[in-house]
Amino acid sequence: MTDFRNLSGKFALVGVAESDELGTLPHKSALQLHMEAARNAIADAGLKKSDIDGVFSAGRQMATETAEYMGLRPRYIDGTMVGGCSFLHHVQHAMAAINAGLCEVALITHGESGRSRLAMPNMSASKDSLLWQFEVPYGIVFPFTAYGFIATRHMHEYGTTQEQLAEVAVATRAWARLNPKANQRGPLTVDDVMKSPVLAWPFHVLDCCLVTDGGGACIVTSAERAKDLKKKPVYILGTGEGMGHCWINQMPDFTAATGATISGPQAFAMAGVTHKDIDVAMFYDAFTITPILALEDLGFCKKGEGAAFVSGQRTAPGGDFPMNTNGGGLSYTHTGMYGMFIIIEAVRQLRGECGERQVKDAEVALAHGLGGIFSAAATMILANAPKA
Amino acid sequence: MADLKHLAPTPTPETKPFWEGAKRHELMLPHCKSCGKHHFYPRSNCPFCWSNDLEWVKASGKGKLHTFSIPQRAVMGIPGPFIAAIVELEEGPRISTNLVGVDPDPKNLRCDMEVEVVFDDITDTVALPKFRPVSKAA
Numbered sequence: 089m090t091d092f093r094n095l096s097g098k099f100a101l102v103g104v105a106e107s108d109e110l111g112t113l114p115h116k117s118a119l120q121l122h123m124e125a126a127r128n129a130i131a132d133a134g135l136k137k138s139d140i141d142g143v144f145s146a147g148r149q150m151a152t153e154t155a156e157y158m159g160l161r162p163r164y165i166d167g168t169m170v171g172g173c174s175f176l177h178h179v180q181h182a183m184a185a186i187n188a189g190l191c192e193v194a195l196i197t198h199g200e201s202g203r204s205r206l207a208m209p210n211m212s213a214s215k216d217s218l219l220w221q222f223e224v225p226y227g228i229v230f231p232f233t234a235y236g237f238i239a240t241r242h243m244h245e246y247g248t249t250q251e252q253l254a255e256v257a258v259a260t261r262a263w264a265r266l267n268p269k270a271n272q273r274g275p276l277t278v279d280d281v282m283k284s285p286v287l288a289w290p291f292h293v294l295d296c297c298l299v300t301d302g303g304g305a306c307i308v309t310s311a312e313r314a315k316d317l318k319k320k321p322v323y324i325l326g327t328g329e330g331m332g333h334c335w336i337n338q339m340p341d342f343t344a345a346t347g348a349t350i351s352g353p354q355a356f357a358m359a360g361v362t363h364k365d366i367d368v369a370m371f372y373d374a375f376t377i378t379p380i381l382a383l384e385d386l387g388f389c390k391k392g393e394g395a396a397f398v399s400g401q402r403t404a405p406g407g408d409f410p411m412n413t414n415g416g417g418l419s420y421t422h423t424g425m426y427g428m429f430i431i432i433e434a435v436r437q438l439r440g441e442c443g444e445r446q447v448k449d450a451e452v453a454l455a456h457g458l459g460g461i462f463s464a465a466a467t468m469i470l471a472n473a474p475k476a
Numbered sequence: 477m478a479d480l481k482h483l484a485p486t487p488t489p490e491t492k493p494f495w496e497g498a499k500r501h502e503l504m505l506p507h508c509k510s511c512g513k514h515h516f517y518p519r520s521n522c523p524f525c526w527s528n529d530l531e532w533v534k535a536s537g538k539g540k541l542h543t544f545s546i547p548q549r550a551v552m553g554i555p556g557p558f559i560a561a562i563v564e565l566e567e568g569p570r571i572s573t574n575l576v577g578v579d580p581d582p583k584n585l586r587c588d589m590e591v592e593v594v595f596d597d598i599t600d601t602v603a604l605p606k607f608r609p610v611s612k613a614a
């Protein structure tokens with residue numbers, strides 16, 4: 089058996105793209121958004137449709153339906169669906185498949201009509217499901233209810249404040265102001281967040297992510313194959329995945345994401361880098377509490393110190409820890425399964441394609457996603473060279 | 477009280493004794509005779525040791541408010557604001573629930589405050605276990 093660490097630097101992300109439009113798109117189906125993103129990512133890589141022999145996808149559509157819509161006949165297909173970070177899991181799964189010789193060019197694709205809700209059935213849990221029996225009767229359906237549990241307990245145990253949560257939204261907006269594709273680009277202060285209506289205490293409306301339509305895609309292939317493609321390859325130094333629970337009543341520790349404590353150490357061990365080597369970090373920001381937990385659970389600071397870590401706009405443009413430079417799910421776009429956009433921005437930062445928001449000399453990036461209610465997690469460490 | 481009958485769940489074979497207990501206003505928990513731990517939600521096998529040597533026991537109904545959030549608007553027909561909560565039962569497991577008998581204002585709530593079970597008969601056949609703060613005067 090291969091030691092997973094031996095896969096470090098052997099694979100690369102060679103194409104990334106969003107759908108043609110992001111935002112409120114009642115004129116486009118989720119499958120069309122998949123298609124646009126896939127076509128754009130293939131073009132970004134300088135590949136052809138016929139080069140794709142692996143398809144990886146998650147969401148309301150089965151991976152087979154997505155591939156069928158695109159007229160693809162892949163020899164490898166993976167529909168792993170663990171929530172919004174599924175696409176980061178797909179990157180690791182694609183590496184495994186390519187390493188085994190089961191495919192060579194993997195298309196990972198996302199499309200979701202999160203806002204317009206075209207071809208999106210309403211929540212259809214049956215009344216005998218675990219979700220309906222033990223969560224739904226208490227109104228614990230919408231993500232903000234359950235994410236609020238984590239913020240409340242973190243505030244109780246570590247003294248984290250609502251103002252510190254607001255710092256995350258403010259720093260993220262400052263990055264969004266530098267991204268022409270970002271949905272929300274107006275100025276934002278901690279006071280604005282604190283004065284916005286409470287959606288579900290302890291969250292204000294501006295502590296919560298956007299709801300948008302959109303798609304995204306990326307292409308993974310071997311470092312060997314990547315060499316003569318259109319763009320400079322972004323090498324995958326380390327990956328890891330993990331899970332802690334599914335339904336919120338089973339969360340082992342309401343102040344920590346167990347999945348991240350599994351995925352993070354594996355990704356760092358495989359990459360052979362330390363926290364100090366990370367130049368830019370992308371975290372899944374469904375709510376302002378989520379990057380705070382990621383910083384703690386991935387070891388950028390001690391447990392309970394995440395809120396202090398983000399204080400004083402340290403993660404904003406000009407701060408010493410550039411984080412969520414696209415404007416995040418809080419201000420750029422959030423289709424429902426935001427993880428794909430984490431990958432896209434990490435790659436663009438390492439290619440130096442980010443214009444005004446470009447982090448100077450970015451060589452190593454960390455991308456970390458979560459799925460469900462801190463249920464699943466995946467971590468990737470990427471670099472613009474095969475070894476950091 | 478809001479009409480919540482549309483929220484009545486349908487039990488499965490492994491959860492039926494829980495819902496039958498709730499109907500009698502008893503909080504029933506699965507207990508593993510092999511490793512001695514209680515668990516929740518009910519399962520065919522103990523999630524800790526995988527034994528299927530399980531029994532149903534009546535819980536004390538006491539616990540602590542582990543954490544909470546307060547949605548301001550209606551969710552699934554439950555009028556807002558209301559208190560969504562996780563209660564840590566005296567026996568160990570945690571359960572999703574609502575905190576009732578207290579205004580849904582964070583000033584009235586504190587993680588780890590003592591709570592006790594009450595039952596909300598949402599239909600003739602289904603009662604939902606909910607929790608209220610333990611009265612210090614009692």
Ligand SMILES: [Zn+2]
Pocket residue numbers: 508509510511512513522523524525526527
């Ligand atoms: Zn047991």
